[in-house]
Amino acid sequence: MTGKVFLIGAGPGDPDLLTLKAARLLSQASCVVFDRLVSDEVVAMAPENAKMIPVGKMPQCHLVTQDRINEILVEEARAGHDVVRLKGGDPLIFGRGSEEAMFLAEHGIDSIYVPGITAAQGAATVSGVPLTHRGLATGVQYVTGHRQSDKVLDLDWKRLADPMTTLVVYMGVSSIGQIAMGLMTEGLPGSTPVMAISKATNADERRMVSTLSNIAADTREAGLKPPTLFIIGQVVSLYDAQAEPAREIAAHA
Numbered sequence: 173m174t175g176k177v178f179l180i181g182a183g184p185g186d187p188d189l190l191t192l193k194a195a196r197l198l199s200q201a202s203c204v205v206f207d208r209l210v211s212d213e214v215v216a217m218a219p220e221n222a223k224m225i226p227v228g229k230m231p232q233c234h235l236v237t238q239d240r241i242n243e244i245l246v247e248e249a250r251a252g253h254d255v256v257r258l259k260g261g262d263p264l265i266f267g268r269g270s271e272e273a274m275f276l277a278e279h280g281i282d283s284i285y286v287p288g289i290t291a292a293q294g295a296a297t298v299s300g301v302p303l304t305h306r307g308l309a310t311g312v313q314y315v316t317g318h319r320q321s322d323k324v325l326d327l328d329w330k331r332l333a334d335p336m337t338t339l340v341v342y343m344g345v346s347s348i349g350q351i352a353m354g355l356m357t358e359g360l361p362g363s364t365p366v367m368a369i370s371k372a373t374n375a376d377e378r379r380m381v382s383t384l385s386n387i388a389a390d391t392r393e394a395g396l397k398p399p400t401l402f403i404i405g406q407v408v409s410l411y412d413a414q415a416e417p418a419r420e421i422a423a424h425a
Contacts, residue, residue, distance in 0.1 A: 175202075175254040177245050177276055179269045181262040181288015185211040185374035189289045197286065203253035205244060209260030209399055211374060223253070238268065242275040249281045260399070262288045266316050266342050292340045295372035295401050299379060301411050308406040309338040317344025317351055317402075325350055333358035338405035345400050349388030355404070356384060365408035370400040381411055 178197050183189040190198070195217065198204070204218045208228025218224065225244060227236040236244075248255045263269030263285055273283045292314060296303050303312040311334075315327055325347050332339055333355045344351055348368075356362055362385030370378040382390040384404065391400075 173252060174281065175249040175252055177249055177255045177257055177272075177281055177283045178286055179257050179263040179273060179283055180259065180286040181264075181267070181290075182206075182210045182214045182258045182260055183289040184261060184291045184294030184372045185209075185214070186294070187211065187213040187217060189294065189373060190214065190217075191286065191288065194286050194288060198256050198258070201254065201256035203248045203255045204258060205241070205248070205255060206258040207260055210258045214258065218256070223248070238271070242272055245272060245276060246279045246281055249276070259288070261291045261294075265290050265292075265314065291342065291372060291399070291401050292403075295367075295369045295403065298373050298377065299367065299369060299411060301367055301403055302407050303338050303340065303403070305407050305410065308336075308409070310336050312338040312340060314340050314342065316342045317347040318342075327351070327354065329354035329358045333360040335360060335364070335406070338403065338407050341402040341404065343398065344402050345391060345396060345398050348391055348402060351402075352384050352387055360384060362386075364404060365406065365411075367403045367408045367411060368394075368396055368400055369403070370396050372401060381408065 180194045180197060198217050199219065201218055201222050203223040205225045205227055206215055227241045227244065245255055245257060257272065259267040259269060261267060269285060276283045292303065304310065313332060315332065317325065341351060362383060364384040366382050366384055366387045368380045368391055378396065380390060380394050380396065
């Protein structure tokens with residue numbers, strides 16, 4: 173019989189942040205297809221006899237293309253496996269879960285979404301920086317700093333440069349300078365605080381607080397690598413650097 177594919181959000185890294193449903197399905201999986209950003213601790217929760225298929229991608233280095241990932245999911249489901257497809261964060265926020273679900277549907281394979289804690293939620297929680305806060309931010313916007321096939325980053329800078337909105341940038345290490353310039357060009361002050369948080373909720377998490385005008389240089393100086401999330405807005409002013417000083421790597425006024 174053809175199996176199902178469970179498109180599961182594995183959260184930002186800490187296995188304790190998995191939903192009960194995600195943990196249960198993972199513990200019962202006969203086949204697990206997992207991304208690079210899924211932590212080793214989460215992957216280790218799969219059964220010892222499960223078929224494990226890593227399909228990690230890195231910027232400009234897609235060892236397994238998205239087309240091939242789609243094919244693997246169909247092949248494993250048709251082989252009778254109930255497939256757990258593990259994605260970092262949530263499968264429907266920059267996770268391409270809907271693309272995979274559409275491909276599966278086209279090939280007669282049932283898929284089920286299982287939500288996960290997003291990287292933004294994880295970063296906000298562990299750092300104590302809220303994504304919304306009365307008087308500082310009435311809303312939040314998520315954007316990706318990376319475009320497919322390295323296309324030009326053509327974001328709506330005017331809409332994003334709202335001083336009363338928190339902006340969260342995923343996959344933006346290589347483009348944070350361009351993003352900062354676009355926002356400042358549309359009037360967002362260079363003094364706007366920014367937090368960069370790498371590998372949020374993981375044991376090797378790193379944090380840096382900077383400003384919009386300095387964030388590109390500070391990111392390079394700190395040697396931050398993907399996955400790094402940027403939180404831009406006045407809410408970052410609420411960060412208490414003394415809460416966990418061991419994880420702070422730099423602070424610039």
